[in-house]
Amino acid sequence: MAQKGILSYRRILPVLILAVLSGLFSFYVIGCGPSQADYVEKRPDIIPLEAMKQFGDLNRPVVLFAHDLHTEAIIADDTGTVCLQCHLDISAESSFKYMRRTDEDAETVMNIYHDNCLACHQEYEEAGRESGPLICGDCHLRETVYELSVSPLALDYSLHQRHVVAAADSCGICHHVLDDEYAEVYGDDRIVEGVSRGVSGPLRSCRDCHLEEAVEGVRSMRQAAHGSCLSDCHLDNEPRLATCGSCHDRTRQASFATMENPPRLWAGQPDFMLVAPGAGERNQAKLGSVPFSHVGHESFTSRCRSCHHVSLQPCHECHTLAGSPAGGGVTLQRAMHDMNSEHSCVGCHEEQKAGADCAGCHGLMEQGRLSDHACQICHAGPPPINLADVGGRYNSLDDFRPARAEMRLSFSEDDIPGMVSIDILEDQYGPALLPHRAIVESLRRDIAANRVATHFHGHEDVVCQGCHHHSPVGQKPPLCESCHGEPFDEGYIHIPGLYGAYHRQCIGCHERMNIEPGRTDCEGCHIKKKPGEKSL
Amino acid sequence: MTVSRRKFLQWVAGAGIGAMSAGTARAAHGVFEGYPGSYGVLHDTTLCIGCRSCEKACNEVNNLPAPEVPFDDLSVLDEKRRTTAAAYTVVNRYDEIEDHNRPVFRKQQCNHCLEPACASACFVGAFTKTPEGAVVYDVSVCVGCRYCMIACPFDIPAFEYDEALTPRIMKCTLCHPRLLEGKLPGCVEACPMEALTFGHRNDLIAIAQERFRKYPGRYVEHIYGQHEMGGTNWFTITGAPLEQIGLRTDLGTIPAPEFTAGALAIVPMVIGLWPVLLGGIYAINRRKEKIAQSEKETEVDQAVTATRGEAEAKAKAAAESFKKQKEKAVESAVKKALAEAEKNKGKEES
Numbered sequence: 001m002a003q004k005g006i007l008s009y010r011r012i013l014p015v016l017i018l019a020v021l022s023g024l025f026s027f028y029v030i031g032c033g034p035s036q037a038d039y040v041e042k043r044p045d046i047i048p049l050e051a052m053k054q055f056g057d058l059n060r061p062v063v064l065f066a067h068d069l070h071t072e073a074i075i076a077d078d079t080g081t082v083c084l085q086c087h088l089d090i091s092a093e094s095s096f097k098y099m100r101r102t103d104e105d106a107e108t109v110m111n112i113y114h115d116n117c118l119a120c121h122q123e124y125e126e127a128g129r130e131s132g133p134l135i136c137g138d139c140h141l142r143e144t145v146y147e148l149s150v151s152p153l154a155l156d157y158s159l160h161q162r163h164v165v166a167a168a169d170s171c172g173i174c175h176h177v178l179d180d181e182y183a184e185v186y187g188d189d190r191i192v193e194g195v196s197r198g199v200s201g202p203l204r205s206c207r208d209c210h211l212e213e214a215v216e217g218v219r220s221m222r223q224a225a226h227g228s229c230l231s232d233c234h235l236d237n238e239p240r241l242a243t244c245g246s247c248h249d250r251t252r253q254a255s256f257a258t259m260e261n262p263p264r265l266w267a268g269q270p271d272f273m274l275v276a277p278g279a280g281e282r283n284q285a286k287l288g289s290v291p292f293s294h295v296g297h298e299s300f301t302s303r304c305r306s307c308h309h310v311s312l313q314p315c316h317e318c319h320t321l322a323g324s325p326a327g328g329g330v331t332l333q334r335a336m337h338d339m340n341s342e343h344s345c346v347g348c349h350e351e352q353k354a355g356a357d358c359a360g361c362h363g364l365m366e367q368g369r370l371s372d373h374a375c376q377i378c379h380a381g382p383p384p385i386n387l388a389d390v391g392g393r394y395n396s397l398d399d400f401r402p403a404r405a406e407m408r409l410s411f412s413e414d415d416i417p418g419m420v421s422i423d424i425l426e427d428q429y430g431p432a433l434l435p436h437r438a439i440v441e442s443l444r445r446d447i448a449a450n451r452v453a454t455h456f457h458g459h460e461d462v463v464c465q466g467c468h469h470h471s472p473v474g475q476k477p478p479l480c481e482s483c484h485g486e487p488f489d490e491g492y493i494h495i496p497g498l499y500g501a502y503h504r505q506c507i508g509c510h511e512r513m514n515i516e517p518g519r520t521d522c523e524g525c526h527i528k529k530k531p532g533e534k535s536l
Numbered sequence: 537m538t539v540s541r542r543k544f545l546q547w548v549a550g551a552g553i554g555a556m557s558a559g560t561a562r563a564a565h566g567v568f569e570g571y572p573g574s575y576g577v578l579h580d581t582t583l584c585i586g587c588r589s590c591e592k593a594c595n596e597v598n599n600l601p602a603p604e605v606p607f608d609d610l611s612v613l614d615e616k617r618r619t620t621a622a623a624y625t626v627v628n629r630y631d632e633i634e635d636h637n638r639p640v641f642r643k644q645q646c647n648h649c650l651e652p653a654c655a656s657a658c659f660v661g662a663f664t665k666t667p668e669g670a671v672v673y674d675v676s677v678c679v680g681c682r683y684c685m686i687a688c689p690f691d692i693p694a695f696e697y698d699e700a701l702t703p704r705i706m707k708c709t710l711c712h713p714r715l716l717e718g719k720l721p722g723c724v725e726a727c728p729m730e731a732l733t734f735g736h737r738n739d740l741i742a743i744a745q746e747r748f749r750k751y752p753g754r755y756v757e758h759i760y761g762q763h764e765m766g767g768t769n770w771f772t773i774t775g776a777p778l779e780q781i782g783l784r785t786d787l788g789t790i791p792a793p794e795f796t797a798g799a800l801a802i803v804p805m806v807i808g809l810w811p812v813l814l815g816g817i818y819a820i821n822r823r824k825e826k827i828a829q830s831e832k833e834t835e836v837d838q839a840v841t842a843t844r845g846e847a848e849a850k851a852k853a854a855a856e857s858f859k860k861q862k863e864k865a866v867e868s869a870v871k872k873a874l875a876e877a878e879k880n881k882g883k884e885e886s
Binding site: 366367487488490494497499500501503507508511517518521 | 583585586587608610638639720724727728729730733734735736739742743746749750751752753754
């Protein structure tokens with residue numbers, strides 16, 4: 001036999017090998033992609049041990065160290081010197097490195113970890129207690145099993161007051177800057193004013209000096225808080241606070257005790273002010289200044305940082321008309337009107353409108369956009385260029401509010417329709433009976449009970465617009481069916497039909513205001529007709 | 537005909553390249569973007585109140601059997617349901633949704649894919665994508681294989697298992713007959729909240745985007761069905777994470793037929809290539825046989841020649857010896873006769 005068969009084994013072998021390889025490759029891609037554990041635990045105490053990175057590439061994955069697991073184990077031992085089991089010292093200036101003060105060389109640092117970690121794990125293991133790993137791969141995990149999730153600790157008015165009480169009014173324990181430095185900054189008048197309030201001066205925020213990053217020998221806020229609050233104070237008095245989670249766990253934060261009506265914090269701020277650009281820019285500003293009750297807004301917030309997100313300086317110091325590097329390029333207009341920022345005026349007011357009391361009407365209105373006629377409600381003050389002349393003429397918001405009488409309904413309350421029968425769509429069910437006047441009265445009561453709502457609604461006639469939207473303010477709004485007709489009109493694709501418009505408005509409002517939410521059975525509003533019945 | 541292996545491989549390669557270039561041309565053709573002006577429905581779960589009016593209307597306009605539980609009984613929402621032969625559409629309630637203080641309701645029915653998986657799986661062509669946007673079913677050609685049920689990524693087609701003789705596939709028709717009459721789909725007409733919006737597919741996308749713009753933060757800004765499985769004529773928009781209300785996010789944007797088209801594109805290749813392959817193998821085998829045959833023949837010839845030579849030589853030798861014997865016999869006979877004659881002559885003379 002001189003000829004070999006075309007499909008001989010030797011011919012087909014490379015094809016087989018290719019097929020098997022491609023199969024294996026696809027299995028690799030599907031089965032062994034990025035190493036992410038099935039379940040990743042979010043913890044506030046995860047510290048990646050990366051000290052070895054400075055000496056070159058690592059041979060094994062970085063250890064994700066769960067600090068609280070270790071602290072809690074040591075606290076359970078009740079050794080009395082919790083931190084010193086691992087850290088050489090814990091003074092305010094300490095480096096917090098593990099069992100060393102400096103990183104000498106790769107081998108030394110590596111040995112410090114391996115020798116000490118393993119020795120302790122071994123000890124616990126031998127004592128028959130729950131212990132850590134003793135095998136390389138159990139610490140140097142290839143999979144990411146932890147994710148850092150730190151909830152920043154908010155020193156709100158309540159938590160501050162708890163510290164005031166605990167420190168027996170000795171402000172200097174935390175506010176460590178000397179009084180004469182304050183005098184230098186503020187002048188003697190403020191100091192005297194401060195003394196009259198029982199403290200030694202207008203104490204400022206930690207963040208005025210301690211910034212995000214350490215500068216010129218002043219520690220960063222993070223270093224200052226962990227060094228001074230934790231090491232110098234809490235660990236002495238309450239070692240259990242040595243765990244990260246005791247401050248930075250969201251659920252534990254929610255369980256912090258709160259103080260009712262904590263006293264106002266005073267850092268030299270005015271009670272009332274006219275908000276305007278900085279003195280140098282006032283001649284360029286076109287819009288009127290904004291009368292602003294600082295003390296009023298303090299009662300709506302939980303802490304200074306609700307608005308003063310970096311330091312306690314006035315807004316215009318960083319946010320200029322055209323934006324400046326100090327303000328991150330954010331203009332004064334943006335800083336005040338950004339709808340997505342929790343620190344801006346408008347952003348915060350928008351959030352208020354999402355509350356159940358307001359959402360009934362405001363939930364239906366277009367959101368995320370300033371309405372054109374709202375400007376004057378805030379910008380009611382004198383032009384910024386004249387601010388130097390107004391002196392002490394304005395002392396409260398009331399100086400800018402029209403008289404209450406002018407804001408009342410422009411028509412008699414008796415002219416408000418009482419019960420309204422909506423029967424235009426009557427078919428299988430009887431008409432819907434709408435307690436019209438009761439609804440108006442309820443909305444007016446809600447608005448009157450809310451200072452912000454009272455201020456911003458202005459004239460009481462606007463309450464009608466909650467339902468009678470896109471129409472002139474006044475006693476006789478147009479009929480709903482003027483705009484809402486047959487559904488799905490190709491010319492007006494964004495306007496619902498009458499049937500949809502009624503149900504969306506009534507049911508939507510009830511849902512948003514939590515008035516019998518989920519009550520979606522037809523007979524909740526309509527009486528079902530009997531078969532053959534024409535009209536009720 | 538003789539075919540060398542080299543020649544055969546050239547044919548195969550040529551056929552393969554031909555098939556491949558056909559595939560490339562198909563991919564470049566692009567995705568079907570739907571019939572222009574086709575209709576669809578936009579379901580907005582932020583407006584849906586789970587009243588089941590749509591289910592009731594669907595049941596009535598399609599003359600489906602009365603349900604076990606009446607439509608105004610909302611307790612059925614306690615369990616997750618799917619479409620059945622008796623219910624072209626179902627509303628499900630999803631509780632405990634992230635960032636929601638109330639449950640989310642989602643209506644489920646045929647999504648009317650631009651390029652339907654059911655149609656691509658159906659080997660008798662019982663499903664048709666109509667220019668109006670509906671995917672409709674033709675019972676007269678259906679063989680009841682239920683491949684469509686397996687193919688549908690949304691688990692929509694249902695089968696009349698209790699019909700012994702004439703079972704049908706049952707699914708939403710987008711009320712295609714009603715559309716042709718200028719009426720709205722039953723469910724859309726009945727929805728009190730207009731949580732179902734009927735319109736041109738393009739308009740529905742505009743409406744959804746307008747709602748995203750008007751109410752920032754209220755929606756997950758994704759129009760489910762705009763691209764899923766190559767796009768559908770039914771859209772869902774919601775404020776809930778899609779997976780949490782049972783919307784599959786693993787489907788990708790490639791229409792189902794595209795997957796099968798790859799495999800089906802091989803069909804012409806198989807049809808074209810198979811004869812070449814089999815023919816080639818046949819030709820080569822034939823060639824082998826032929827060579828063997830000719831070899832065999834040569835051997836036989838040689839053997840025959842050799843044998844014949846021997847035989848001829850033997851025969852020749854035999855003939856010669858016979859000839860010699862014969863000559864000898866003749867000679868001796870002649871000699872005998874001569875001697876006899878001599879003897880007789882002598883007797884006569886004596």
